[in-house]
Amino acid sequence: MDKLVIEGGRPLSGSIRIHGAKNAALPIMAASLLADGEITLHNVPHLLDIEVMLYILERLGCTCRHEQGTVTINTSLVRSHDVPEDLMKQMRSSIFLMGPLLARFGRVSVYQPGGCAIGERKIDLHLRGLEALGAQIEEQDQQIICHGANLIGADIHLDFPSVGATENIMMAAVLAEGTTTIFNAAREPEIQDLQHFLNAMGARIMGAGTDTITINGVEKLQPCTYEIIPDRIVAGTVMIAAAATRGNVTLTHCNPAHLTSLIHVLKRTGVQITVCNDIMTVSCMTRPKSVDRIVTSPYPSFPTDLQSQIMVLLSLADGFSVMKETVFEGRFKHVDELNVMGADISVDLNAAFIRGVPRLYGATVEATDLRAGAALVIAGLAAQGKTIVEQVHHIDRGYDQIEKLFQSLGASVERQSTVSKQLDFAN
Numbered sequence: 001m002d003k004l005v006i007e008g009g010r011p012l013s014g015s016i017r018i019h020g021a022k023n024a025a026l027p028i029m030a031a032s033l034l035a036d037g038e039i040t041l042h043n044v045p046h047l048l049d050i051e052v053m054l055y056i057l058e059r060l061g062c063t064c065r066h067e068q069g070t071v072t073i074n075t076s077l078v079r080s081h082d083v084p085e086d087l088m089k090q091m092r093s094s095i096f097l098m099g100p101l102l103a104r105f106g107r108v109s110v111y112q113p114g115g116c117a118i119g120e121r122k123i124d125l126h127l128r129g130l131e132a133l134g135a136q137i138e139e140q141d142q143q144i145i146c147h148g149a150n151l152i153g154a155d156i157h158l159d160f161p162s163v164g165a166t167e168n169i170m171m172a173a174v175l176a177e178g179t180t181t182i183f184n185a186a187r188e189p190e191i192q193d194l195q196h197f198l199n200a201m202g203a204r205i206m207g208a209g210t211d212t213i214t215i216n217g218v219e220k221l222q223p224c225t226y227e228i229i230p231d232r233i234v235a236g237t238v239m240i241a242a243a244a245t246r247g248n249v250t251l252t253h254c255n256p257a258h259l260t261s262l263i264h265v266l267k268r269t270g271v272q273i274t275v276c277n278d279i280m281t282v283s284c285m286t287r288p289k290s291v292d293r294i295v296t297s298p299y300p301s302f303p304t305d306l307q308s309q310i311m312v313l314l315s316l317a318d319g320f321s322v323m324k325e326t327v328f329e330g331r332f333k334h335v336d337e338l339n340v341m342g343a344d345i346s347v348d349l350n351a352a353f354i355r356g357v358p359r360l361y362g363a364t365v366e367a368t369d370l371r372a373g374a375a376l377v378i379a380g381l382a383a384q385g386k387t388i389v390e391q392v393h394h395i396d397r398g399y400d401q402i403e404k405l406f407q408s409l410g411a412s413v414e415r416q417s418t419v420s421k422q423l424d425f426a427n
Helices: 023-036 046-058 092-107 124-132 161-175 189-200 234-246 255-269 302-317 334-340 370-382 403-405 418-427
Strands: 002-007 014-018 039-040 065-066 070-074 106-113 136-140 145-148 153-156 178-181 204-206 211-218 224-228 248-252 272-276 280-284 320-323 344-348 351-355 364-366 388-392 410-418
Touching: 023 039, 023 046, 023 070, 023 092, 023 153, 023 189, 046 065, 046 070, 046 092, 046 153, 065 204, 092 106, 092 136, 092 145, 092 153, 092 161, 106 418, 124 153, 124 161, 124 344, 124 418, 145 410, 161 178, 161 189, 189 224, 189 388, 234 248, 234 255, 234 280, 234 302, 234 370, 255 272, 255 280, 255 302, 255 418, 302 320, 302 334, 302 344, 302 351, 302 370, 334 344, 334 370, 370 410, 403 410
Parallel strands: 014 248, 039 224, 153 178, 364 388
Antiparallel strands: 002 388, 002 410, 039 070, 065 070, 106 145, 136 145, 178 211, 204 211, 248 280, 272 280, 320 351, 344 351
């Protein structure tokens, strides 16, 4: 099992290009099943979740390649609509396959998805949305079987603006007869990217980025070539790491408009940020100031996927801060690990109370999920001494070789495997 070894205390400095968004690429890869032929996707990161999705597509009959950030998916020979249980357990995003497989084949069989243990994430909204389009759903233990040879457009109101449910309904509705309108739809940039991709294949969708999305069904979609948007969570992670290490970093190929809530919070802490088109420079030469209250909420509010990372910066800030998590109830598992490194954080239900300390200290800590792992890497970069972050496979789900990313900015971080450590010990 890999681990990261970090020698902290070095301010990050330099320039880095932000890779493509995992949370945009995964539903778009699933949506490729809606067309018959070869789809080409550019700016696709090399991540564990991406590779799992490609393997699932291959098991369904696709021919896939992933070389130098470009993915090609040929769907011409797809015949199966049964997603393997073992692969669904590895990645929650595999649930995105429900909508496109149902729309193309009139039937899909999936299992309850896996993923990070950050709280309960039901798929009820996905299933209700598909049922509203005319699908019949049968649940057998962990297996979910959907039938719907003739989907019909409908008005669908989501009880919560779920990103996954919004995307699954969009993908199922593009080939349905008539018009589908999603009310209280998720507004994330990844939703907009999916709309642009589907429209590039010939779909007729409008409204993504607002709380109301309208899909006019079409008879057929065509293959296309498309470029994935930059990853706003990776960009945000780098921005926070630059601030936590008192560094100066320039981010290129990013979209500042997708990061307005984070930019606002960072400026409140005293971080200096300049923006020019798709380039941002982040610098922090002095100790950051505390922020009285941050509340995570669906886009465009502060993202839950940056909650653990910003907590590292607040743990080093001058003063007292409060972080309230309203999206996932199990997303404070990193707190105990940060406290091991010298942070002063207490938790009461869904609120974390952070009293800033002058410095953190290196320690051996464990990544319990993707974003918690990224936060621990930031903490290690900012801390005095050596930090070892274990269970790095969680981090690999969303960051393309995170050690090389930070090495390019002057950090001392390297990946080690248990096997190599054992061999070194034997020698």
